[in-house]
Amino acid sequence: MQRARKRVTLPDKRVSEEAFNMNELKAKPIYLDYQATTPTDPRVVEAMLPYFTEKFGNPHSRNHSFGWEAEDAVEVARAQVAKIIGASAKEIIFTSGATESNNLALKGVMKFYGKKKPHLITVVTEHKCVLDSARHLEQEGYKVTYLGVKENGLIDLEELKAAITDETALVSVMAVNNEIGVIQPLKEIGAICRERKVFFHTDCAQAVGKIDLDVEDMNIDLMSISGHKIYGPKGVGALFVRRRPRVRVIAQITGGGQERGMRSGTLPTPLIVGLGKACDILSNEMAEENARLTELRDYTLARFRDRLADIYLNGDEKERVCGNLNVSFAYVEGESLLMDIKNIAVSSGSACTSASLEPSYVLRALGVDEELAHTSLRIGIGRYTTKEELDTAVDAICTAVERLREMSPLWEMAQEGIDLKSIEWAEH
Amino acid sequence: MAYSEKLIDHYENPRNVGSMDKNELSVGTGLVGAPACGDVMKLQIKVTPEGIIEDAKFKTFGCGSAIASSSLITEWVKGKSLDEAGAIKNSQIAEELALPPVKVHCSILAEDAIKAAISDYKSKNSAADAAE
Numbered sequence: 001m002q003r004a005r006k007r008v009t010l011p012d013k014r015v016s017e018e019a020f021n022m023n024e025l026k027a028k029p030i031y032l033d034y035q036a037t038t039p040t041d042p043r044v045v046e047a048m049l050p051y052f053t054e055k056f057g058n059p060h061s062r063n064h065s066f067g068w069e070a071e072d073a074v075e076v077a078r079a080q081v082a083k084i085i086g087a088s089a090k091e092i093i094f095t096s097g098a099t100e101s102n103n104l105a106l107k108g109v110m111k112f113y114g115k116k117k118p119h120l121i122t123v124v125t126e127h128k129c130v131l132d133s134a135r136h137l138e139q140e141g142y143k144v145t146y147l148g149v150k151e152n153g154l155i156d157l158e159e160l161k162a163a164i165t166d167e168t169a170l171v172s173v174m175a176v177n178n179e180i181g182v183i184q185p186l187k188e189i190g191a192i193c194r195e196r197k198v199f200f201h202t203d204c205a206q207a208v209g210k211i212d213l214d215v216e217d218m219n220i221d222l223m224s225i226s227g228h229k230i231y232g233p234k235g236v237g238a239l240f241v242r243r244r245p246r247v248r249v250i251a252q253i254t255g256g257g258q259e260r261g262m263r264s265g266t267l268p269t270p271l272i273v274g275l276g277k278a279c280d281i282l283s284n285e286m287a288e289e290n291a292r293l294t295e296l297r298d299y300t301l302a303r304f305r306d307r308l309a310d311i312y313l314n315g316d317e318k319e320r321v322c323g324n325l326n327v328s329f330a331y332v333e334g335e336s337l338l339m340d341i342k343n344i345a346v347s348s349g350s351a352c353t354s355a356s357l358e359p360s361y362v363l364r365a366l367g368v369d370e371e372l373a374h375t376s377l378r379i380g381i382g383r384y385t386t387k388e389e390l391d392t393a394v395d396a397i398c399t400a401v402e403r404l405r406e407m408s409p410l411w412e413m414a415q416e417g418i419d420l421k422s423i424e425w426a427e428h
Numbered sequence: 429m430a431y432s433e434k435l436i437d438h439y440e441n442p443r444n445v446g447s448m449d450k451n452e453l454s455v456g457t458g459l460v461g462a463p464a465c466g467d468v469m470k471l472q473i474k475v476t477p478e479g480i481i482e483d484a485k486f487k488t489f490g491c492g493s494a495i496a497s498s499s500l501i502t503e504w505v506k507g508k509s510l511d512e513a514g515a516i517k518n519s520q521i522a523e524e525l526a527l528p529p530v531k532v533h534c535s536i537l538a539e540d541a542i543k544a545a546i547s548d549y550k551s552k553n554s555a556a557d558a559a560e
Contacts (some may be wrong), residue, residue, distance in 0.1 A: 333466055335491040371463035407445050409487040410463055416529035425462030
Protein backbone atom coordinates (compact mmCIF):
# COMPACT_ATOMS: atom_id res chain seq x y z
CA MET A 1 0.00 0.00 0.00
CA GLN A 2 2.71 2.33 1.16
CA ARG A 3 4.80 1.69 -1.96
CA ALA A 4 1.89 2.12 -4.28
CA ARG A 5 1.00 5.46 -2.76
CA LYS A 6 4.55 6.65 -2.98
CA ARG A 7 4.59 6.02 -6.71
CA VAL A 8 1.68 8.37 -7.30
CA THR A 9 3.57 11.59 -7.85
CA LEU A 10 2.46 14.75 -9.54
CA PRO A 11 3.33 14.79 -13.22
CA ASP A 12 6.55 16.54 -14.08
CA LYS A 13 5.50 19.98 -15.29
CA ARG A 14 8.13 20.09 -18.03
CA VAL A 15 7.17 16.68 -19.38
CA SER A 16 3.45 17.43 -19.48
CA GLU A 17 4.06 20.72 -21.28
CA GLU A 18 6.13 18.88 -23.85
CA ALA A 19 3.34 16.36 -24.35
CA PHE A 20 0.85 19.18 -24.76
CA ASN A 21 2.97 20.83 -27.43
CA MET A 22 3.36 17.55 -29.25
CA ASN A 23 -0.40 17.31 -29.52
CA GLU A 24 -0.63 20.85 -30.81
CA LEU A 25 1.93 20.11 -33.50
CA LYS A 26 0.26 16.96 -34.71
CA ALA A 27 -1.76 18.09 -37.70
CA LYS A 28 -5.32 16.87 -37.77
CA PRO A 29 -5.78 14.36 -40.58
CA ILE A 30 -7.99 15.48 -43.45
CA TYR A 31 -10.54 12.96 -44.70
CA LEU A 32 -10.98 13.04 -48.48
CA ASP A 33 -12.12 9.48 -49.11
CA TYR A 34 -15.92 9.86 -49.04
CA GLN A 35 -16.36 7.19 -51.75
CA ALA A 36 -14.85 4.63 -49.39
CA THR A 37 -17.16 5.49 -46.54
CA THR A 38 -18.74 8.47 -44.79
CA PRO A 39 -18.98 9.38 -41.13
CA THR A 40 -22.44 8.75 -39.72
CA ASP A 41 -24.35 12.01 -39.45
CA PRO A 42 -24.87 12.85 -35.72
CA ARG A 43 -28.60 13.30 -36.44
CA VAL A 44 -28.64 9.72 -37.72
CA VAL A 45 -26.87 8.44 -34.61
CA GLU A 46 -29.36 10.29 -32.44
CA ALA A 47 -32.29 8.71 -34.25
CA MET A 48 -30.74 5.24 -33.88
CA LEU A 49 -29.84 5.30 -30.19
CA PRO A 50 -33.25 4.53 -28.60
CA TYR A 51 -33.53 1.39 -30.72
CA PHE A 52 -30.46 -0.11 -29.06
CA THR A 53 -31.81 0.28 -25.54
CA GLU A 54 -35.37 1.09 -24.51
CA LYS A 55 -36.94 0.32 -27.93
CA PHE A 56 -35.03 -2.90 -28.45
CA GLY A 57 -37.94 -5.11 -29.58
CA ASN A 58 -37.84 -7.60 -32.43
CA PRO A 59 -39.77 -6.02 -35.31
CA HIS A 60 -41.14 -9.45 -36.16
CA SER A 61 -42.68 -10.00 -32.71
CA ARG A 62 -46.41 -9.75 -33.40
CA ASN A 63 -47.76 -10.22 -29.90
CA HIS A 64 -46.55 -7.29 -27.82
CA SER A 65 -45.85 -3.60 -27.87
CA PHE A 66 -42.04 -4.03 -27.98
CA GLY A 67 -42.37 -5.70 -31.33
CA TRP A 68 -44.95 -3.24 -32.64
CA GLU A 69 -42.79 -0.29 -31.67
CA ALA A 70 -39.79 -1.68 -33.57
CA GLU A 71 -41.95 -2.65 -36.54
CA ASP A 72 -43.37 0.87 -36.75
CA ALA A 73 -39.84 2.30 -36.80
CA VAL A 74 -38.80 -0.11 -39.57
CA GLU A 75 -41.82 0.85 -41.66
CA VAL A 76 -41.11 4.58 -41.24
CA ALA A 77 -37.57 3.91 -42.46
CA ARG A 78 -38.84 1.83 -45.37
CA ALA A 79 -40.96 4.77 -46.50
CA GLN A 80 -38.04 7.18 -46.10
CA VAL A 81 -35.81 4.99 -48.29
CA ALA A 82 -38.58 4.51 -50.87
CA LYS A 83 -39.24 8.24 -51.07
CA ILE A 84 -35.73 9.18 -52.14
CA ILE A 85 -35.89 6.90 -55.20
CA GLY A 86 -39.57 7.40 -56.10
CA ALA A 87 -40.56 3.87 -55.09
CA SER A 88 -43.34 2.59 -52.84
CA ALA A 89 -42.37 1.33 -49.38
CA LYS A 90 -43.48 -2.22 -50.17
CA GLU A 91 -40.78 -2.43 -52.82
CA ILE A 92 -37.89 -1.96 -50.36
CA ILE A 93 -36.05 -5.01 -48.96
CA PHE A 94 -33.52 -4.39 -46.21
CA THR A 95 -30.13 -6.11 -46.48
CA SER A 96 -26.70 -5.91 -44.84
CA GLY A 97 -25.39 -3.52 -47.49
CA ALA A 98 -24.94 -2.95 -51.19
CA THR A 99 -22.74 -6.04 -51.61
CA GLU A 100 -25.58 -8.25 -50.40
CA SER A 101 -28.13 -6.29 -52.45
CA ASN A 102 -26.06 -6.76 -55.60
CA ASN A 103 -25.62 -10.47 -54.89
CA LEU A 104 -29.37 -10.86 -54.34
CA ALA A 105 -30.27 -8.89 -57.46
CA LEU A 106 -27.95 -10.75 -59.82
CA LYS A 107 -28.12 -14.27 -58.40
CA GLY A 108 -31.76 -13.94 -57.32
CA VAL A 109 -33.06 -12.80 -60.70
CA MET A 110 -30.87 -15.11 -62.79
CA LYS A 111 -31.80 -18.14 -60.72
CA PHE A 112 -35.51 -17.38 -60.99
CA TYR A 113 -35.64 -16.61 -64.71
CA GLY A 114 -32.48 -18.41 -65.83
CA LYS A 115 -34.07 -21.57 -67.22
CA LYS A 116 -35.66 -19.66 -70.08
CA LYS A 117 -33.37 -16.64 -70.03
CA PRO A 118 -29.85 -17.59 -68.93
CA HIS A 119 -28.14 -14.40 -70.17
CA LEU A 120 -26.92 -11.50 -68.00
CA ILE A 121 -25.38 -8.25 -69.24
CA THR A 122 -23.12 -6.13 -67.07
CA VAL A 123 -20.15 -3.77 -67.44
CA VAL A 124 -16.40 -4.23 -66.96
CA THR A 125 -16.15 -1.24 -64.59
CA GLU A 126 -18.76 -2.50 -62.12
CA HIS A 127 -17.91 -2.92 -58.45
CA LYS A 128 -16.13 -6.16 -57.57
CA CYS A 129 -19.24 -7.57 -55.87
CA VAL A 130 -21.24 -7.35 -59.12
CA LEU A 131 -18.40 -8.77 -61.21
CA ASP A 132 -17.80 -11.56 -58.75
CA SER A 133 -21.50 -12.45 -58.62
CA ALA A 134 -21.46 -12.57 -62.41
CA ARG A 135 -18.38 -14.84 -62.36
CA HIS A 136 -20.12 -17.22 -59.97
CA LEU A 137 -23.15 -17.31 -62.26
CA GLU A 138 -20.87 -18.05 -65.20
CA GLN A 139 -19.37 -20.98 -63.30
CA GLU A 140 -22.90 -22.31 -62.82
CA GLY A 141 -23.50 -22.20 -66.54
CA TYR A 142 -25.17 -18.82 -67.06
CA LYS A 143 -24.03 -16.64 -69.93
CA VAL A 144 -22.60 -13.21 -69.12
CA THR A 145 -21.75 -10.33 -71.45
CA TYR A 146 -19.38 -7.71 -70.06
CA LEU A 147 -19.84 -4.40 -71.85
CA GLY A 148 -16.77 -2.22 -72.27
CA VAL A 149 -16.74 1.51 -71.64
CA LYS A 150 -15.71 4.48 -73.73
CA GLU A 151 -12.70 6.62 -72.87
CA ASN A 152 -14.91 8.79 -70.65
CA GLY A 153 -16.06 5.77 -68.63
CA LEU A 154 -19.61 5.65 -70.05
CA ILE A 155 -21.15 2.68 -71.82
CA ASP A 156 -22.08 2.78 -75.48
CA LEU A 157 -25.89 2.46 -75.70
CA GLU A 158 -25.69 0.93 -79.17
CA GLU A 159 -23.41 -1.76 -77.81
CA LEU A 160 -25.96 -2.46 -75.08
CA LYS A 161 -28.79 -2.71 -77.60
CA ALA A 162 -26.76 -5.11 -79.69
CA ALA A 163 -25.91 -7.28 -76.70
CA ILE A 164 -29.52 -7.90 -75.65
CA THR A 165 -30.95 -11.18 -76.98
CA ASP A 166 -34.17 -13.11 -76.41
CA GLU A 167 -32.30 -15.03 -73.73
CA THR A 168 -31.34 -11.93 -71.73
CA ALA A 169 -33.01 -11.79 -68.31
CA LEU A 170 -31.15 -8.92 -66.68
CA VAL A 171 -29.01 -5.88 -67.43
CA SER A 172 -26.94 -4.61 -64.47
CA VAL A 173 -25.26 -1.22 -64.85
CA MET A 174 -24.00 0.83 -61.93
CA ALA A 175 -25.32 4.38 -61.72
CA VAL A 176 -22.15 6.06 -60.46
CA ASN A 177 -18.71 4.50 -60.58
CA ASN A 178 -16.94 4.27 -57.24
CA GLU A 179 -13.49 5.11 -58.60
CA ILE A 180 -14.09 7.72 -61.25
CA GLY A 181 -17.55 9.03 -60.33
CA VAL A 182 -19.00 8.96 -63.84
CA ILE A 183 -22.80 8.82 -64.16
CA GLN A 184 -24.22 6.26 -66.60
CA PRO A 185 -27.29 7.29 -68.66
CA LEU A 186 -29.83 5.44 -66.49
CA LYS A 187 -32.94 6.76 -68.17
CA GLU A 188 -31.77 5.71 -71.61
CA ILE A 189 -30.67 2.29 -70.35
CA GLY A 190 -34.03 1.84 -68.58
CA ALA A 191 -35.94 2.68 -71.76
CA ILE A 192 -33.93 0.18 -73.79
CA CYS A 193 -34.47 -2.57 -71.21
CA ARG A 194 -38.19 -1.91 -70.88
CA GLU A 195 -38.65 -1.98 -74.64
CA ARG A 196 -36.85 -5.32 -74.87
CA LYS A 197 -38.65 -6.67 -71.77
CA VAL A 198 -35.41 -7.19 -69.88
CA PHE A 199 -35.07 -6.35 -66.20
CA PHE A 200 -32.77 -3.43 -65.32
CA HIS A 201 -30.75 -3.55 -62.10
CA THR A 202 -28.55 -0.66 -61.04
CA ASP A 203 -26.02 -0.50 -58.22
CA CYS A 204 -26.72 2.90 -56.68
CA ALA A 205 -24.35 2.68 -53.70
CA GLN A 206 -22.46 5.75 -54.96
CA ALA A 207 -25.46 7.45 -56.55
CA VAL A 208 -28.08 7.82 -53.83
CA GLY A 209 -28.03 11.36 -52.53
CA LYS A 210 -25.71 12.48 -55.31
CA ILE A 211 -28.02 12.39 -58.34
CA ASP A 212 -31.79 12.47 -58.72
CA LEU A 213 -33.13 8.94 -58.90
CA ASP A 214 -36.67 7.96 -59.90
CA VAL A 215 -37.38 4.28 -60.48
CA GLU A 216 -40.53 5.09 -62.49
CA ASP A 217 -39.04 7.73 -64.74
CA MET A 218 -35.88 5.66 -65.28
CA ASN A 219 -37.64 2.29 -65.63
CA ILE A 220 -35.45 0.71 -62.97
CA ASP A 221 -36.54 -2.74 -61.80
CA LEU A 222 -33.99 -3.38 -59.07
CA MET A 223 -31.72 -0.94 -57.24
CA SER A 224 -29.00 -1.51 -54.63
CA ILE A 225 -28.57 1.02 -51.85
CA SER A 226 -25.85 1.32 -49.17
CA GLY A 227 -26.17 2.93 -45.74
CA HIS A 228 -22.59 3.93 -45.00
CA LYS A 229 -22.02 5.81 -48.27
CA ILE A 230 -24.80 8.26 -47.40
CA TYR A 231 -23.86 9.23 -43.82
CA GLY A 232 -25.80 6.27 -42.42
CA PRO A 233 -24.42 3.32 -40.45
CA LYS A 234 -22.29 0.48 -41.82
CA GLY A 235 -23.86 -2.96 -42.08
CA VAL A 236 -27.18 -1.97 -43.63
CA GLY A 237 -28.44 -1.46 -47.15
CA ALA A 238 -31.52 -2.03 -49.23
CA LEU A 239 -32.67 -3.53 -52.49
CA PHE A 240 -35.55 -2.03 -54.40
CA VAL A 241 -37.51 -4.80 -56.12
CA ARG A 242 -40.28 -3.64 -58.47
CA ARG A 243 -43.82 -4.92 -57.84
CA ARG A 244 -45.52 -3.79 -61.06
CA PRO A 245 -44.53 -5.43 -63.33
CA ARG A 246 -43.43 -7.84 -60.66
CA VAL A 247 -39.80 -8.89 -60.41
CA ARG A 248 -39.16 -12.23 -58.71
CA VAL A 249 -35.92 -13.19 -57.01
CA ILE A 250 -34.75 -16.43 -55.41
CA ALA A 251 -33.70 -15.67 -51.82
CA GLN A 252 -29.99 -16.05 -51.15
CA ILE A 253 -30.50 -16.16 -47.37
CA THR A 254 -33.33 -18.40 -46.24
CA GLY A 255 -34.96 -18.84 -42.87
CA GLY A 256 -37.98 -17.20 -41.28
CA GLY A 257 -39.18 -15.71 -44.54
CA GLN A 258 -38.84 -12.07 -43.54
CA GLU A 259 -38.86 -9.29 -46.16
CA ARG A 260 -41.55 -11.00 -48.21
CA GLY A 261 -39.49 -14.16 -48.35
CA MET A 262 -36.65 -12.48 -50.21
CA ARG A 263 -34.29 -12.04 -47.28
CA SER A 264 -34.63 -13.93 -44.03
CA GLY A 265 -33.16 -12.80 -40.74
CA THR A 266 -34.26 -10.48 -37.94
CA LEU A 267 -34.10 -6.91 -39.16
CA PRO A 268 -31.49 -4.77 -37.38
CA THR A 269 -33.90 -2.06 -36.25
CA PRO A 270 -31.30 0.55 -35.16
CA LEU A 271 -29.38 0.27 -38.43
CA ILE A 272 -32.56 0.46 -40.48
CA VAL A 273 -33.75 3.51 -38.55
CA GLY A 274 -30.35 5.04 -39.31
CA LEU A 275 -30.59 4.27 -43.02
CA GLY A 276 -34.08 5.78 -43.10
CA LYS A 277 -32.95 8.90 -41.28
CA ALA A 278 -29.96 9.29 -43.64
CA CYS A 279 -32.35 9.17 -46.62
CA ASP A 280 -34.70 11.59 -44.92
CA ILE A 281 -31.87 14.11 -44.41
CA LEU A 282 -30.91 13.75 -48.07
CA SER A 283 -34.51 14.30 -49.20
CA ASN A 284 -34.37 17.68 -47.53
CA GLU A 285 -30.78 18.77 -48.04
CA MET A 286 -29.51 17.03 -51.17
CA ALA A 287 -29.90 19.89 -53.64
CA GLU A 288 -28.13 22.40 -51.42
CA GLU A 289 -25.39 19.97 -50.40
CA ASN A 290 -24.62 18.92 -53.96
CA ALA A 291 -24.41 22.50 -55.17
CA ARG A 292 -21.80 23.16 -52.49
CA LEU A 293 -19.85 19.99 -53.27
CA THR A 294 -19.87 20.67 -57.02
CA GLU A 295 -18.42 24.12 -56.38
CA LEU A 296 -15.73 22.70 -54.08
CA ARG A 297 -14.85 19.98 -56.60
CA ASP A 298 -14.50 22.40 -59.49
CA TYR A 299 -12.49 24.78 -57.31
CA THR A 300 -10.11 21.97 -56.32
CA LEU A 301 -9.58 20.80 -59.88
CA ALA A 302 -8.96 24.37 -61.03
CA ARG A 303 -6.35 24.84 -58.30
CA PHE A 304 -4.53 21.66 -59.36
CA ARG A 305 -4.58 22.76 -62.99
CA ASP A 306 -3.28 26.21 -62.08
CA ARG A 307 -0.28 24.88 -60.25
CA LEU A 308 0.71 21.66 -62.01
CA ALA A 309 1.35 20.68 -65.62
CA ASP A 310 0.72 17.17 -66.95
CA ILE A 311 -2.25 16.20 -64.81
CA TYR A 312 -5.22 14.30 -66.21
CA LEU A 313 -8.79 13.95 -64.96
CA ASN A 314 -9.92 10.33 -65.25
CA GLY A 315 -13.55 9.89 -66.27
CA ASP A 316 -15.96 12.28 -67.93
CA GLU A 317 -15.67 15.85 -66.62
CA LYS A 318 -19.37 16.72 -67.04
CA GLU A 319 -21.18 13.43 -66.46
CA ARG A 320 -19.61 13.16 -63.06
CA VAL A 321 -20.88 13.01 -59.51
CA CYS A 322 -20.29 16.08 -57.34
CA GLY A 323 -17.87 14.70 -54.72
CA ASN A 324 -15.40 12.81 -56.92
CA LEU A 325 -12.10 13.81 -58.46
CA ASN A 326 -9.83 11.15 -59.93
CA VAL A 327 -6.62 12.69 -61.15
CA SER A 328 -3.43 11.22 -62.61
CA PHE A 329 -0.28 13.15 -61.70
CA ALA A 330 1.98 11.99 -64.50
CA TYR A 331 5.54 10.88 -63.67
CA VAL A 332 4.80 10.40 -59.95
CA GLU A 333 3.91 6.96 -58.59
CA GLY A 334 0.73 6.95 -56.51
CA GLU A 335 1.92 5.09 -53.45
CA SER A 336 4.96 7.30 -52.99
CA LEU A 337 2.62 10.28 -53.29
CA LEU A 338 0.35 8.87 -50.58
CA MET A 339 3.39 8.36 -48.35
CA ASP A 340 4.28 12.01 -48.69
CA ILE A 341 0.81 13.28 -47.76
CA LYS A 342 0.15 10.94 -44.88
CA ASN A 343 -2.11 13.41 -43.10
CA ILE A 344 -4.52 13.41 -46.03
CA ALA A 345 -6.76 10.39 -46.47
CA VAL A 346 -7.25 9.69 -50.19
CA SER A 347 -7.11 6.56 -52.38
CA SER A 348 -4.81 5.68 -55.25
CA GLY A 349 -5.29 3.57 -58.38
CA SER A 350 -1.65 2.60 -58.14
CA ALA A 351 -0.80 -1.09 -58.17
CA CYS A 352 1.43 -0.66 -55.15
CA THR A 353 -1.54 0.24 -52.97
CA SER A 354 -3.49 -2.85 -53.93
CA ALA A 355 -2.92 -6.37 -52.65
CA SER A 356 -2.86 -7.72 -56.21
CA LEU A 357 -0.11 -5.33 -57.40
CA GLU A 358 -2.30 -4.64 -60.45
CA PRO A 359 -3.26 -1.06 -61.29
CA SER A 360 -6.96 -0.15 -61.14
CA TYR A 361 -9.06 -2.27 -63.52
CA VAL A 362 -11.48 0.62 -63.88
CA LEU A 363 -8.80 2.99 -65.17
CA ARG A 364 -7.44 0.27 -67.44
CA ALA A 365 -10.94 -0.27 -68.88
CA LEU A 366 -11.06 3.42 -69.81
CA GLY A 367 -7.88 2.91 -71.80
CA VAL A 368 -5.80 4.93 -69.33
CA ASP A 369 -2.14 3.96 -69.88
CA GLU A 370 -0.79 1.70 -67.18
CA GLU A 371 1.85 4.28 -66.32
CA LEU A 372 -0.84 6.92 -65.76
CA ALA A 373 -2.98 4.49 -63.78
CA HIS A 374 -0.03 4.14 -61.40
CA THR A 375 -0.09 7.88 -60.80
CA SER A 376 -3.76 8.40 -59.96
CA LEU A 377 -5.37 9.69 -56.78
CA ARG A 378 -9.07 9.61 -55.95
CA ILE A 379 -10.13 12.62 -53.94
CA GLY A 380 -13.56 12.26 -52.35
CA ILE A 381 -15.30 15.39 -51.08
CA GLY A 382 -18.30 15.17 -48.78
CA ARG A 383 -20.67 16.66 -46.23
CA TYR A 384 -18.05 17.73 -43.72
CA THR A 385 -15.30 18.83 -46.12
CA THR A 386 -14.34 22.50 -45.84
CA LYS A 387 -12.69 24.77 -48.35
CA GLU A 388 -9.79 25.24 -45.90
CA GLU A 389 -9.21 21.49 -45.81
CA LEU A 390 -9.15 21.36 -49.59
CA ASP A 391 -6.69 24.26 -49.73
CA THR A 392 -4.39 22.44 -47.32
CA ALA A 393 -4.75 19.19 -49.28
CA VAL A 394 -4.11 20.80 -52.67
CA ASP A 395 -0.99 22.55 -51.35
CA ALA A 396 0.31 19.35 -49.77
CA ILE A 397 -0.37 17.23 -52.86
CA CYS A 398 1.17 19.78 -55.24
CA THR A 399 4.28 20.17 -53.06
CA ALA A 400 4.64 16.39 -52.92
CA VAL A 401 4.16 16.05 -56.68
CA GLU A 402 6.80 18.72 -57.31
CA ARG A 403 9.26 17.06 -54.92
CA LEU A 404 8.71 13.60 -56.41
CA ARG A 405 8.91 14.86 -59.97
CA GLU A 406 12.33 16.35 -59.17
CA MET A 407 13.25 12.81 -58.18
CA SER A 408 11.58 11.15 -61.18
CA PRO A 409 13.69 10.02 -64.16
CA LEU A 410 10.51 10.05 -66.28
CA TRP A 411 9.83 13.70 -65.52
CA GLU A 412 13.46 14.50 -66.36
CA MET A 413 13.21 12.67 -69.68
CA ALA A 414 9.90 14.34 -70.50
CA GLN A 415 11.45 17.76 -69.80
CA GLU A 416 14.31 16.87 -72.17
CA GLY A 417 11.71 16.13 -74.83
CA ILE A 418 12.28 12.38 -74.87
CA ASP A 419 9.18 10.42 -75.88
CA LEU A 420 8.81 7.81 -73.14
CA LYS A 421 6.94 5.55 -75.53
CA SER A 422 9.99 5.39 -77.81
CA ILE A 423 12.10 3.70 -75.13
CA GLU A 424 12.30 -0.06 -74.96
CA TRP A 425 11.57 -0.68 -71.31
CA ALA A 426 12.51 -3.96 -69.73
CA GLU A 427 9.18 -5.08 -68.25
CA HIS A 428 9.81 -6.90 -65.00
CA MET B 429 1.59 -0.45 -44.99
CA ALA B 430 3.93 -0.16 -42.01
CA TYR B 431 7.45 0.73 -43.05
CA SER B 432 10.67 0.74 -41.03
CA GLU B 433 12.12 3.98 -39.72
CA LYS B 434 15.18 3.59 -41.95
CA LEU B 435 13.00 3.25 -45.05
CA ILE B 436 10.92 6.28 -44.14
CA ASP B 437 14.08 8.29 -43.47
CA HIS B 438 15.47 7.44 -46.92
CA TYR B 439 12.09 8.27 -48.49
CA GLU B 440 11.73 11.59 -46.69
CA ASN B 441 15.40 12.60 -46.94
CA PRO B 442 16.68 10.79 -49.99
CA ARG B 443 20.48 10.87 -50.41
CA ASN B 444 22.16 11.69 -53.72
CA VAL B 445 19.16 12.68 -55.82
CA GLY B 446 20.29 14.12 -59.11
CA SER B 447 21.83 13.51 -62.49
CA MET B 448 25.28 13.48 -64.00
CA ASP B 449 26.28 13.99 -67.62
CA LYS B 450 25.70 10.58 -69.14
CA ASN B 451 28.01 11.37 -72.06
CA GLU B 452 31.03 11.81 -69.82
CA LEU B 453 33.42 8.88 -70.04
CA SER B 454 33.81 8.58 -66.26
CA VAL B 455 30.06 8.24 -65.75
CA GLY B 456 28.14 4.97 -65.95
CA THR B 457 24.35 5.07 -66.22
CA GLY B 458 21.86 2.31 -65.43
CA LEU B 459 18.18 2.73 -66.32
CA VAL B 460 16.00 -0.18 -65.25
CA GLY B 461 12.32 -0.94 -64.77
CA ALA B 462 9.33 0.21 -66.80
CA PRO B 463 6.72 2.94 -66.34
CA ALA B 464 3.91 0.45 -66.94
CA CYS B 465 5.12 -1.61 -63.99
CA GLY B 466 5.21 1.44 -61.76
CA ASP B 467 8.99 1.52 -61.15
CA VAL B 468 11.80 3.12 -63.11
CA MET B 469 15.24 3.62 -61.57
CA LYS B 470 18.07 5.66 -63.01
CA LEU B 471 21.36 5.17 -61.20
CA GLN B 472 24.59 6.89 -62.17
CA ILE B 473 28.14 6.39 -60.92
CA LYS B 474 31.23 8.53 -61.41
CA VAL B 475 34.36 6.39 -61.47
CA THR B 476 37.98 7.46 -60.84
CA PRO B 477 40.73 6.25 -63.19
CA GLU B 478 41.68 3.84 -60.38
CA GLY B 479 38.23 2.21 -60.69
CA ILE B 480 36.74 3.60 -57.49
CA ILE B 481 33.18 4.99 -57.42
CA GLU B 482 33.65 8.55 -56.18
CA ASP B 483 30.08 9.71 -56.61
CA ALA B 484 26.63 8.25 -57.23
CA LYS B 485 23.29 9.85 -58.11
CA PHE B 486 19.81 8.50 -58.65
CA LYS B 487 16.36 9.39 -59.84
CA THR B 488 13.46 7.01 -59.24
CA PHE B 489 9.81 6.81 -60.31
CA GLY B 490 8.20 4.35 -57.98
CA CYS B 491 6.82 3.66 -54.56
CA GLY B 492 8.45 4.68 -51.30
CA SER B 493 10.37 1.39 -51.11
CA ALA B 494 11.83 1.91 -54.57
CA ILE B 495 12.95 5.43 -53.70
CA ALA B 496 14.47 4.27 -50.41
CA SER B 497 16.23 1.30 -52.07
CA SER B 498 17.86 3.54 -54.66
CA SER B 499 18.83 6.15 -52.08
CA LEU B 500 20.45 3.46 -49.90
CA ILE B 501 22.43 1.87 -52.72
CA THR B 502 23.91 5.22 -53.78
CA GLU B 503 25.20 5.59 -50.22
CA TRP B 504 26.64 2.10 -50.18
CA VAL B 505 28.50 2.21 -53.50
CA LYS B 506 30.35 5.44 -52.86
CA GLY B 507 34.03 4.73 -52.20
CA LYS B 508 33.71 1.13 -53.38
CA SER B 509 35.50 -0.47 -56.31
CA LEU B 510 33.39 -1.59 -59.24
CA ASP B 511 33.73 -5.22 -58.19
CA GLU B 512 32.69 -4.47 -54.63
CA ALA B 513 29.70 -2.44 -55.79
CA GLY B 514 28.70 -5.14 -58.24
CA ALA B 515 28.71 -7.69 -55.45
CA ILE B 516 25.94 -5.93 -53.47
CA LYS B 517 22.96 -8.26 -53.18
CA ASN B 518 19.33 -7.23 -53.17
CA SER B 519 18.83 -9.24 -49.97
CA GLN B 520 21.20 -6.89 -48.14
CA ILE B 521 19.08 -3.91 -49.19
CA ALA B 522 15.84 -5.68 -48.31
CA GLU B 523 17.23 -6.54 -44.90
CA GLU B 524 18.62 -3.07 -44.16
CA LEU B 525 15.29 -1.39 -45.02
CA ALA B 526 13.15 -4.24 -43.62
CA LEU B 527 11.20 -4.37 -46.89
CA PRO B 528 7.87 -6.18 -46.68
CA PRO B 529 7.74 -9.27 -48.96
CA VAL B 530 5.64 -7.53 -51.66
CA LYS B 531 8.33 -4.83 -51.91
CA VAL B 532 11.36 -7.08 -52.32
CA HIS B 533 11.24 -6.45 -56.07
CA CYS B 534 12.26 -2.84 -55.32
CA SER B 535 15.58 -4.08 -53.91
CA ILE B 536 16.05 -6.35 -56.94
CA LEU B 537 15.59 -3.29 -59.13
CA ALA B 538 18.28 -1.42 -57.18
CA GLU B 539 20.72 -4.33 -57.63
CA ASP B 540 19.89 -4.41 -61.35
CA ALA B 541 20.43 -0.65 -61.56
CA ILE B 542 23.95 -0.68 -60.09
CA LYS B 543 24.91 -3.64 -62.27
CA ALA B 544 23.58 -1.82 -65.33
CA ALA B 545 25.50 1.34 -64.41
CA ILE B 546 28.76 -0.63 -63.94
CA SER B 547 28.33 -2.43 -67.23
CA ASP B 548 27.55 0.86 -69.01
CA TYR B 549 30.74 2.37 -67.58
CA LYS B 550 32.80 -0.66 -68.58
CA SER B 551 31.46 -0.86 -72.12
CA LYS B 552 31.96 2.87 -72.67
CA ASN B 553 35.53 2.69 -71.46
CA SER B 554 36.51 -0.48 -73.29
CA ALA B 555 35.12 1.11 -76.46
CA ALA B 556 37.21 4.21 -75.72
CA ASP B 557 40.29 2.06 -75.09
CA ALA B 558 39.74 0.29 -78.36
CA ALA B 559 39.43 3.62 -80.16
CA GLU B 560 42.78 4.83 -78.78
